[in-house]
Amino acid sequence: MSKYKTKRRLLLIGRILILAFFLFIVCLPIYWMLITSLKTTADINTLDIQYWPANPTFQNYENVLQQSNFIYYLKNSVVVSVVTGIIVLFVAITGGYGLSRYKYRGKGVTMLGFLVTQMIPMTLILVPMFLIFHSVNLGDTLTSLIILYVVINVPFCVITMQGFFANIPIAVEEAASIDGCSKFQVITKIVLPIMLPGIIAVFVFAFIGAWNDLLGGVMFINSELNKTLPVGLSSYVGQFSINWGEMCAGGMLALIPSALLFVMVQKYIVEGMTSGAVKG
Template structure:
């Protein structure tokens, strides 16, 4: 009788027991997608990816070729290689100064954008106020305004503040134009953090700020890295604000410095390509180190926490 009861109970509760480590079954839709992907021939995947990769990398190879190829050479293979173009732009064309200025602007914009976006995003995610919807709409609409339309008003403002030809003017302008999207992204990341975690910290005696630093902030690391990296890259590559607000050569950034290599009658292609390689190296290094966090930051706002 006991054996019969056990068999009857097992028949009522099929599948792994509560303590079993067997993985849960996949959803029918996911299983269908996986089967469809397995049925696709591999060449239909790798050939388009290879064409896209070739289309993307050829301009970079061409730039690198001109940067390391001796002047007057027409070889399609970077051999023999020379560093004369890099030495020329770094020492004779003041690229060391341009690189330093761009680094200052990029790091300062990263810090300012991240801190302000963190405060604004937390306010939008955790507090309710009457104009919250209108404020979010204004942030979204501000993304449709080209930066060129704001050059004259910004120039007049910085002129009255005596900030023309100062790196601070570029940092402020870059931060202001990066903030709307950064605030929206950070608010989405914070919404995925359960409020109950903060409430538990409040019960333990933490203030709101201390609870935020101890509980919420560590969970926002992927989002902060994503927002900060884009702020850095945008300010590093942006040409318009630096050209408008910086007139002295010792205050100019790399994009403006590259523009000075293009003359009215001729272009030094070797020096221009070497300057482009110097400008691209920091961005490549940044994305190489933060790739994992960047992908996590992109996906963090797409799922419910």
């Protein structure tokens, strides 16, 4: 009996150590960025490395917000991500509904097509898209970015949405249509409200995808006032010396919206991500 008890205790300690290890690994880089953003330039550029800011200050945040185009980048990122999220949501709802509620010829090919399109590297379509956008006078615009992000996020979101629809019994719809609802009414008044968590998850997924993209923006956007957050901030990275305090402050600010959204709807995003692959 006591042998069994020690074994259990050892297992518990091992488990706590593992969990602590991962917490440490995840938090260390974030912590380092956070304290750098709160240090003075002198405290950053010292060989006596400080693991706690000696003279904590918000100066870096003030500089970023007041002396750079950060506010423009932020506005562009918000516009691009919200519009992308809305368009993707519309496409995912219609496509997901079609895939989950009907059997038709070519459905298997369509599913495979959505899977394959998720594997296409973004770098592959950047060059032809760049030329196409320039030929229709959409070069260097937020519209071009929105189109790119919609295309990239649609395949995954349609599949995910299809999974959410499949969870709703078709009997719910049948009952409503017997009561005299049209197809449109059935979907908007009965099905979509039940699916609210899924809808939010898909929106957030597309939002984060657009919010986080770097290379599409680097390739498509030239003018300073059309840059999104990662593009705008990254243009300071290549320069001779990086002002790490301000970079980290900008990075932290850029991180907040997507991190908050993720934490809020994490449960549903996880559900959406796993429902496709795990057949439980």
